[in-house]
Amino acid sequence: MRSLPILALLVVLSSCVGPPTPAPRPIPRPVPVQTPAPMPTPVPLGSDWRDWPVTPGDWTYRQDARGSIALYGVPGADAVLSLRCDRDAGAVYLARAGTATGAVPITIRTSTVMRTLNTTQTNGTPAWLAAPLAPRDSLLDAMGFSRGRFVVQQAGFPTLVVPAWPEILRVTEDCRR
Numbered sequence: 001m002r003s004l005p006i007l008a009l010l011v012v013l014s015s016c017v018g019p020p021t022p023a024p025r026p027i028p029r030p031v032p033v034q035t036p037a038p039m040p041t042p043v044p045l046g047s048d049w050r051d052w053p054v055t056p057g058d059w060t061y062r063q064d065a066r067g068s069i070a071l072y073g074v075p076g077a078d079a080v081l082s083l084r085c086d087r088d089a090g091a092v093y094l095a096r097a098g099t100a101t102g103a104v105p106i107t108i109r110t111s112t113v114m115r116t117l118n119t120t121q122t123n124g125t126p127a128w129l130a131a132p133l134a135p136r137d138s139l140l141d142a143m144g145f146s147r148g149r150f151v152v153q154q155a156g157f158p159t160l161v162v163p164a165w166p167e168i169l170r171v172t173e174d175c176r177r
Contacts, residue, residue, distance in 0.1 A: 117133075
């Protein structure tokens, strides 16, 4: 029975204890205001075209009933540049995607040659501006052997900086046979 008074004392003392102190609430931090990302500004191109960034994309090559074709562009999207061997016509056609009224000159710059060609509108879909070249035209070799890249410039269209990959020479060789 001695434990009864001690137990009663413990009950009385426990009732004297106040409610537990709540844990301190974290101080809210200010939420940063989300501002929209600024529109990228075009990178000014330096005077040396060999330092310009390459136009996004890859070359693809395929053969068909007319000969062969190399297409340059972003995978899954329409090509922006093509090189076609048309065996029946005995010509290689350099073409870029787009439409224009009348002949629009196109300038090709390689590490060894710069030449301007006249293009004409094709009737296909998608639309192309094409310039014919003889299969043995030295411009084709210059494009294929240019140091890493070549440039395609045409008024009213973005400049294309295209890698000089083997697909260019494959199409050229297909038409030289």
